[in-house]
Amino acid sequence: MAAPMLEIRDVHASVGDKPILKGVDLVANAGEVHAIMGPNGSGKSTLANVLAGRPNFTVTQGQVHYMGRNLLAMKPEDRAREGVFMAFQYPVEIPGVNNAYFLKSALNAMRRYRGEEELDAIEFLSLIEEKLKLLGLDESFTKRGLNEGFSGGEKKRNEIFQLLVLQPKLAILDETDSGLDIDALKIVANGVNMMRSPERTTLLVTHYQRILNYIQPDVVHVLVDGRIVKSGGNELAHELEKHGYAQFEAAAKVA
Amino acid sequence: MVSAEQVKQQLAGQEYKHGWVADIEEDIIPRGINEDVIREISRRKEEPEWLLEWRLKSYRYWKEMREPKWANITYGPIDYQGISYFAAPKAKGTGPKEIPPEIKAMYDKLGIPLEEQGLLAGVAVDAVLDSVSVATTFKDKLAELGIIFSSFSEAVKEHPDLVRKWLGFVVPQNDNFFAALNSAVFSDGSFAYIPPGVRCPMELSTYFRINAENTGQFERTLIIADKGSYVSYLEGCTAPMRDEHQLHAAVVELIALDDAELKYSTIQNWYPGDKDGKGGIYNFVTKRGRAVGRNSKISWTQVETGSAITWKYPSVIMEGDNSQGEFYGVAVVNNRQQADTGTKMTHIGKNTRSTIISKGISSGFGQQTYRGAVKILRGATGARNYSQCDSLLIGDKCGAHTFPYIEVMDPSAQMEHEASTSKIGEDQLFYCQQRGITPEDATNMIVNGFCKKVFNNLPMEFAVEAQKLIVVSLNLEGTVG
Numbered sequence: 001m002a003a004p005m006l007e008i009r010d011v012h013a014s015v016g017d018k019p020i021l022k023g024v025d026l027v028a029n030a031g032e033v034h035a036i037m038g039p040n041g042s043g044k045s046t047l048a049n050v051l052a053g054r055p056n057f058t059v060t061q062g063q064v065h066y067m068g069r070n071l072l073a074m075k076p077e078d079r080a081r082e083g084v085f086m087a088f089q090y091p092v093e094i095p096g097v098n099n100a101y102f103l104k105s106a107l108n109a110m111r112r113y114r115g116e117e118e119l120d121a122i123e124f125l126s127l128i129e130e131k132l133k134l135l136g137l138d139e140s141f142t143k144r145g146l147n148e149g150f151s152g153g154e155k156k157r158n159e160i161f162q163l164l165v166l167q168p169k170l171a172i173l174d175e176t177d178s179g180l181d182i183d184a185l186k187i188v189a190n191g192v193n194m195m196r197s198p199e200r201t202t203l204l205v206t207h208y209q210r211i212l213n214y215i216q217p218d219v220v221h222v223l224v225d226g227r228i229v230k231s232g233g234n235e236l237a238h239e240l241e242k243h244g245y246a247q248f249e250a251a252a253k254v255a
Numbered sequence: 256m257v258s259a260e261q262v263k264q265q266l267a268g269q270e271y272k273h274g275w276v277a278d279i280e281e282d283i284i285p286r287g288i289n290e291d292v293i294r295e296i297s298r299r300k301e302e303p304e305w306l307l308e309w310r311l312k313s314y315r316y317w318k319e320m321r322e323p324k325w326a327n328i329t330y331g332p333i334d335y336q337g338i339s340y341f342a343a344p345k346a347k348g349t350g351p352k353e354i355p356p357e358i359k360a361m362y363d364k365l366g367i368p369l370e371e372q373g374l375l376a377g378v379a380v381d382a383v384l385d386s387v388s389v390a391t392t393f394k395d396k397l398a399e400l401g402i403i404f405s406s407f408s409e410a411v412k413e414h415p416d417l418v419r420k421w422l423g424f425v426v427p428q429n430d431n432f433f434a435a436l437n438s439a440v441f442s443d444g445s446f447a448y449i450p451p452g453v454r455c456p457m458e459l460s461t462y463f464r465i466n467a468e469n470t471g472q473f474e475r476t477l478i479i480a481d482k483g484s485y486v487s488y489l490e491g492c493t494a495p496m497r498d499e500h501q502l503h504a505a506v507v508e509l510i511a512l513d514d515a516e517l518k519y520s521t522i523q524n525w526y527p528g529d530k531d532g533k534g535g536i537y538n539f540v541t542k543r544g545r546a547v548g549r550n551s552k553i554s555w556t557q558v559e560t561g562s563a564i565t566w567k568y569p570s571v572i573m574e575g576d577n578s579q580g581e582f583y584g585v586a587v588v589n590n591r592q593q594a595d596t597g598t599k600m601t602h603i604g605k606n607t608r609s610t611i612i613s614k615g616i617s618s619g620f621g622q623q624t625y626r627g628a629v630k631i632l633r634g635a636t637g638a639r640n641y642s643q644c645d646s647l648l649i650g651d652k653c654g655a656h657t658f659p660y661i662e663v664m665d666p667s668a669q670m671e672h673e674a675s676t677s678k679i680g681e682d683q684l685f686y687c688q689q690r691g692i693t694p695e696d697a698t699n700m701i702v703n704g705f706c707k708k709v710f711n712n713l714p715m716e717f718a719v720e721a722q723k724l725i726v727v728s729l730n731l732e733g734t735v736g
């Protein structure tokens with residue numbers, strides 16, 4: 001059997017000196033969608049950033065394997081080139097750097113890495129045309145500075161736009177549904193569903209059961225105080241919606 | 256893992272590509288300055304008596320003046336008697352078709368073609384090596400339109416009336432210490448005159464190169480755009496790497512008459528010194544334009560990456576009604592470089608407009624000061640100014656300082672000023688890395704984004720050059736194209 005897409009074993013991680021993750025275990029196979037839910041500050045973004053390789057997020061214990069390879073030994077840009085994508089909870093602005101130019105540079109960096117021919121401007125434009133339409137984005141969107149002055153919802157849509165163009169194998173979406181109106185939510189969900197395939201895996205960090213009505217997860221995990229305290233099917237999300245995290249937080253304290 | 260910290264460290268190992276010395280035999284006047292030296296310079300250049308007198312008068316002013324100390328730069332004393340004020344290559348061609356081969360080879364190495372069929376086909380080049388102009392291309396073609404484009408010395412011989420009329424019109428001999436020194440000893444430079452109604456069909460460009468040791472370079476540029484004319488002019492400069500500091504004190508005077516437009520772009524890449532601050536050019540330059548005509552416009556664009564010390568404030572005096580002044584500048588300091596630069600916009604005519612866009616990038620231990628003055632005199636009704644002045648810091652040992660001076664004596668003036676200081680953040684770099692882009696390429700991209708408003712004002716082929724130059728001076732060579 002092929003190695004799982006992602007295998008997280010007993011990961012402990014600190015941000016600066018502060019321990020945040022306290023033993024995370026999670027296995028996701030190709031083709032699956034996993035939702036990760038949990039209260040504010042429980043470590044969801046920390047987990048996402050650890051997988052993406054953000055500096056100063058130090059893994060102090062445990063292992064992560066990505067398609068059987070030691071993910072933690074790879075440089076952040078190489079993780080990206082190998083197909084790990086993170087949609088940021090708070091995408092940064094880079095003024096003056098054209099949105100489309102940025103994405104083209106990213107795509108070509110990945111293509112070079114894989115030994116593929118780079119796309120020229122015309123090929124790139126035809127590639128993005130339909131994705132823009134799909135996300136209901138105007139072409140003028142590509143001409144602006146990267147996230148420069150974008151509204152919160154536009155930033156999130158831009159992350160999904162990049163996801164669709166870069167076609168990663170493992171997509172980690174950190175609260176991409178937060179701050180979206182209901183129409184945008186459907187559009188984004190549609191985008192994520194389009195990426196669903198037997199070769200791809202999605203980790204969906206969210207606070208709301210709402211998006212799971214559109215994207216059916218295979219597994220739902222509850223992360224509390226740096227640990228996954230419960231995993232289950234979609235019904236777990238409904239339960240959380242009703243009762244909140246109180247029962248798990250109490251349990252976490254005991255543990 | 257390459258972190259932002261490592262990128263910063265890499266930036267310290269700057270490389271300068273034009274640091275070699277060409278083996279050209281030169282005729283040098285011995286070091287030191289006095290009236291005899293000035294007479295000797297004038298004699299060798301076969302100048303008319305009035306110009307010698309003008310030089311001597313300047314020298315007498317200079318002797319009474321003191322080096323300005325108000326700028327935010329520190330450097331050891333300059334020994335004005337230890338400098339040679341004139342160096343000329345010995346082998347001499349008489350026209351662009353007879354450039355001595357060793358000089359041609361040197362310019363080829365710099366990528367500056369002195370042949371008219373050369374790479375930059377749309378650009379006429381005047382090449383100045385140390386104290387003299389060695390070649391001017393496309394002269395004949397320009398002459399057909401009545402455009403005069405030649406070395407300064409040649410203009411003195413061929414168009415003495417024009418030179419005499421305008422020399423010092425913008426920058427008086429006693430304007431400041433360095434301008435006075437330049438007026439006394441200037442050796443060569445470029446001269447351009449665009450006749451009424453003529454749109455100059457190509458970029459005019461001067462390429463300055465310091466080659467000889469222990470010499471200063473004191474060039475003088477004078478450009479006159481007569482009524483209704485248009486010209487775009489570009490200067491570039493490089494120098495060899497030497498352990499001693501070399502002095503460069505230039506004067507540029509621009510004049511725009513009614514309805515004329517004059518664009519002046521600079522790509523300054525003098526040797527900046529090594530990473531510990533040894534050697535490098537001291538660049539003390541006076542650049543000023545007078546938009547004397549109605550509806551005239553003068554625009555400065557500059558990209559400064561070189562020099563150990565830069566002291567430079569390209570300015571515009573808007574005298575004509577509806578005249579405009581613009582300044583677009585990018586200045587980069589890395590390692591131990593220091594720059595105190597900016598601009599001065601003086602509004603005199605009615606409805607005059609000025610725009611200032613200044614972008615400073617500091618890296619390593621580089622220190623950068625923006626000094627900008629906007630002056631709106633009484634009677635300059637309807638004057639408007641827009642200033643934007645941004646600093647980008649790479650690392651935490653460099654610095655950026657901003658001193659805007661505003662003096663408004665007419666109540667109808669409208670002023671707008673924006674300023675920002677930002678750091679290339681870890682989070683920006685990480686965002687790029689997460690999209691497969693290396694921190695080096697990401698920094699490059701962020702820097703270019705930051706400079707975009709200025710690059711957009713450069714002639715196309717030079718915008719590309721400028722972009723590359725910044726990558727090299729910050730030592731950010733990567734693969735993003």
Ligand SMILES: Nc1ncnc2c1ncn2[C@@H]1O[C@H](COP(=O)(O)OP(=O)(O)OP(=O)(O)O)[C@@H](O)[C@H]1O
Nearest residue numbers: 015016018020038039040041042043044045046047
């Ligand atoms: N750079 C940092 N420095 C110090 N503490 C940090 C840093 N980043 C995160 N933390 C802390 O780590 C803990 C977990 O944060 P994290 O962002 O992973 O939570 P989260 O589960 O994503 O929360 P939310 O639902 O609010 O997004 C929080 O207590 C947070 O304050």
Ligand SMILES: [Mg+2]
Nearest residue numbers: 044045046089
């Ligand atoms: Mg979070």
